[in-house]
Amino acid sequence: MKPFRALVDHRLVVIRVLILFGSVLFTNFQLSGQTQKVLIPLDQPDLSGRLTFDNPKGSISVTGYDGNIIVVTATARFNQEDSKTQNDWKLTYDQQETNVILYCNAQGNTIDVDIKIPRHFTLQLRSRDNGDVIVIRINGAIEVDNAQGSIMLDNISGSAILNSVYGNITARFKEVNPDDPIMATTIEGDIELSLPEATHANLKLNTSRGNIISVFPLLEAGQESSPLFDWKSSKINGGGPEYILRTYNGDIQIKRYL
Amino acid sequence: MENTDPKRKEIEEAERLLDQTPIPELTESLDRKFYDFLDAAITTRDQFPQRSRTALYWYAVAAGIALFVMGWLGGSVLSTRNKSSVEITGLSGEVRDLRESLALTMIQQPLPGKRIQAINMLADMKNPDDKIYATLLSTLNHDPNDNVRLVALEALAKHVENDQVMAGMVEAIGQQQTSPVVLLRLTELMALLGEKRALPMLKSILEKPDLNYNIKTQIYETVQGLS
Numbered sequence: 001m002k003p004f005r006a007l008v009d010h011r012l013v014v015i016r017v018l019i020l021f022g023s024v025l026f027t028n029f030q031l032s033g034q035t036q037k038v039l040i041p042l043d044q045p046d047l048s049g050r051l052t053f054d055n056p057k058g059s060i061s062v063t064g065y066d067g068n069i070i071v072v073t074a075t076a077r078f079n080q081e082d083s084k085t086q087n088d089w090k091l092t093y094d095q096q097e098t099n100v101i102l103y104c105n106a107q108g109n110t111i112d113v114d115i116k117i118p119r120h121f122t123l124q125l126r127s128r129d130n131g132d133v134i135v136i137r138i139n140g141a142i143e144v145d146n147a148q149g150s151i152m153l154d155n156i157s158g159s160a161i162l163n164s165v166y167g168n169i170t171a172r173f174k175e176v177n178p179d180d181p182i183m184a185t186t187i188e189g190d191i192e193l194s195l196p197e198a199t200h201a202n203l204k205l206n207t208s209r210g211n212i213i214s215v216f217p218l219l220e221a222g223q224e225s226s227p228l229f230d231w232k233s234s235k236i237n238g239g240g241p242e243y244i245l246r247t248y249n250g251d252i253q254i255k256r257y258l
Numbered sequence: 259m260e261n262t263d264p265k266r267k268e269i270e271e272a273e274r275l276l277d278q279t280p281i282p283e284l285t286e287s288l289d290r291k292f293y294d295f296l297d298a299a300i301t302t303r304d305q306f307p308q309r310s311r312t313a314l315y316w317y318a319v320a321a322g323i324a325l326f327v328m329g330w331l332g333g334s335v336l337s338t339r340n341k342s343s344v345e346i347t348g349l350s351g352e353v354r355d356l357r358e359s360l361a362l363t364m365i366q367q368p369l370p371g372k373r374i375q376a377i378n379m380l381a382d383m384k385n386p387d388d389k390i391y392a393t394l395l396s397t398l399n400h401d402p403n404d405n406v407r408l409v410a411l412e413a414l415a416k417h418v419e420n421d422q423v424m425a426g427m428v429e430a431i432g433q434q435q436t437s438p439v440v441l442l443r444l445t446e447l448m449a450l451l452g453e454k455r456a457l458p459m460l461k462s463i464l465e466k467p468d469l470n471y472n473i474k475t476q477i478y479e480t481v482q483g484l485s
Binding site: 165 | 447
């Protein structure tokens with residue numbers, strides 16, 4: 001057992017070193033103090049990839065483009081000329097084929113991160129503080145968690161699971177995935193969802209203190225059997241996967257994607 | 259007397275005529291003609307009954323096939339009538355097991371959308387068992403995505419008459435401090451259900467310093483309402 005485990009450990013170490021080495025080799029750092037740039041080439045750009053990024057502090061902006069390199073530009077928001085930590089923050093990544101995990105070791109700095117990425121990507125994004133999350137022109141499943149700030153999605157083909165507490169959520173879908181649910185929840189913010197005309201979905205909407213406006217006709221609350229559930233609901237084009245929007249203090253708007 | 263009988267006279271006349279008629283010579287053509295007639299007669303005799311006999315044979319075969327098919331259909335209809343309830347129960351049980359195991363696999367997927375679909379599959383099942391409740395409760399407490407937790411909570415809220423579910427929901431209040439949306443909805447449900455067992459948990463959460471104002475108000479009102 002022991003030699004075998006040692007062998008595995010040895011291999012793991014080698015793999016880790018290789019990954020680290022690869023990261024350093026393929027990464028084009030432009031250390032200008034306030035801005036860092038990372039280029040992540042994709043061997044198989046045709047395959048749909050997956051990007052995971054958890055930003056401890058700062059905004060995230062992801063834009064899809066027709067290329068095969070992920071271009072990450074990170075900028076420290078505040079000029080901290082006297083700060084010791086100014087240059088200590090660092091952007092790194094792990095890559096396994098088209099599965100990419102981006103790390104920002106912010107050292108307490110607020111870092112705004114801009115990402116240009118091939119369009120067919122699944123995104124898992126989280127900003128823990130002090131920034132908005134914007135996603136534009138992506139084909140894929142998008143998961144965003146941004147408790148403090150707002151979430152803005154535009155020109156999306158696919159689906160999204162979005163969560164905020166203090167922010168607004170706007171999600172504009174050019175096309176929706178016919179099987180996947182869409183969900184957006186917040187407490188303090190408004191929710192705006194734009195859907196293509198041909199969407200098939202079961203809408204379930206609830207706001208405790210706000211108004212609901214929808215271009216698709218809605219059924220009044222109380223249609224469900226239990227008083228525990230006070231959804232306003234609607235079957236768009238005969239129904240489909242559930243689209244759940246819930247806020248506490250905000251308004252909900254359902255629009256057509258134009 | 260001899261010459262007076264007209265009938266005799268007629269006969270004699272006929273005999274005379276017959277005698278005068280030349281006897282045709284037996285030629286080859288005549289012979290051939292005779293055999294041709296004979297052959298023709300034989301073939302016609304053979305043909306007609308043969309045709310009707312084969313037709314009859316085929317009618318019999320067709321009738322046999324028709325009977326067989328009708329019997330089969332009738333039999334299968336009757337047998338399904340008899341066995342249907344047993345077989346369908348067995349099949350639906352299998353389908354249910356399949357759906358359940360599929361949902362339990364899907365709930366471990368990295369995509370939150372897939373996990374939500376899995377929860378909806380579990381929630382739609384009739385007569386859910388303890389395993390399903392346990393899975394939903396575990397999702398409510400431990401899923402990394404708040405929206406997935408919220409969907410699990412809504413699924414569980416349809417089974418509040420079950421003690422395991424209700425106790426699990428009360429217990430879950432303590433696990434939602436990092437999921438404000440879920441905590442808010444859970445508090446709302448406790449208020450709607452008048453669940454007094456939730457009081458200690460809610461009171462302890464009220465003492466936390468960095469609580470969202472809306473949640474704090476909701477919890478405070480719920481505590482007032484329940485006590």
